[in-house]
Amino acid sequence: MDELLEKSEALNSEFSRIFDYGPADDSKRVISSWIMCSVALEHSVSVRQLCLHGSYTSAICICRSQFEALTRATWLFYAASDTKIENTFEEASKLSNTAEQKSSNEDMIKAMKGKAPEQAVLMFKEFRYVQWKALNSYVHGGIHALQRHGAGYPEQLIIDIVKSSNGLLSMTAMMAAILTGNQVIAKDVSQIQRRHEECLPSLLI
Template sequence: MLSMDKLLEKSESLNSEFSRIFDYGPADESKRVIASWIMCLVGLEHSVSLRQLALNGNYTSAICIMRSQFEAVTRATWLFYSASEAKIENTMKTLSELSQNADQKPSNNDMITQMKNKAPEQAVLMLTEFRDTQWKALNSYVHAGVHALQRHGHGYPEKLIIDIIKSSNGLLSMTAMMAAILTGNTMIIKDVSKIQLRHKDCLPVLLSD
């Protein structure tokens, strides 16, 4: 198993390769594509922030931000594959008291449900798996529940933080794949799989298989 320092080093290399995808830009300027593309950028930012927090020993905050990272890639995928035209229009309106209400529905779980038979099956599987295994604990951290109290009070096992970083890298991989799809370039989509193979030791098992 990689040490945390080595994992963080390798994770930066993974991030560097995936970040280059965003240099290509989206395939077109449609509101649906742009909305999903922007949300991919949000997910990328969360990934970078999580590793910086972990590097500085701010583990509670790092875990909290992983839920935001998960929600960003979920919404990016949902916006492209499943959101209604009305929802896209509301999402892309100039921010106002009225348009901010566009975020209230659907819930994260509803978005995943709506993506079934629309988004790639593997993407839905990974989002479902992540939510089933991580959501309850992440909510506890975000809402200052017992997980945050106990872990912050008694210390974080290194293996837990290693697993968190790998999970975040998995979400980063999903974000990169979504961004690659949005470029419309099949070669970039294939490159994502190659990058995953090169960095499989810093990815969760579901992605590195």
């Protein structure tokens, strides 16, 4: 586990540099997607830190938030209507109790079909199909959290969670690279993935 976390930090270090370039322009669509990519990046850091300190239940909960942030980032760029983009900025400026997008991540994934890269949409669908119910159980204090927190976490489960988080991190890096407008950076993401394939899920390799 320690070796996996160490290798994951190296992966994160390479991907984090993409954010030093900044977005290609200051349009609301690009900026909103960029901000959500940054949120997803922060969540990936939190997952690893929580695992490092043995806070596995919380790490799994944050993994769901990481997925949701990345899903929204991708949807905002590829599939959200101009009206949705405008509403996002208008509501964000108010920060009231009602200022929240009502689209679920399932709706966002459906809306991305035919607009976002096909491989990305497939990975979103796969992640949601395989992990969503269990992640919800942890977030809402369901049977998964009760059983695992009480009986202990198998090491393989935590390895899978860290790798899943790294997979989401890789997708976040690709989305951020696209938002920079620099095609060379997007190519670099694939090279980074190949260099760190040991800490990524097989779906991305």
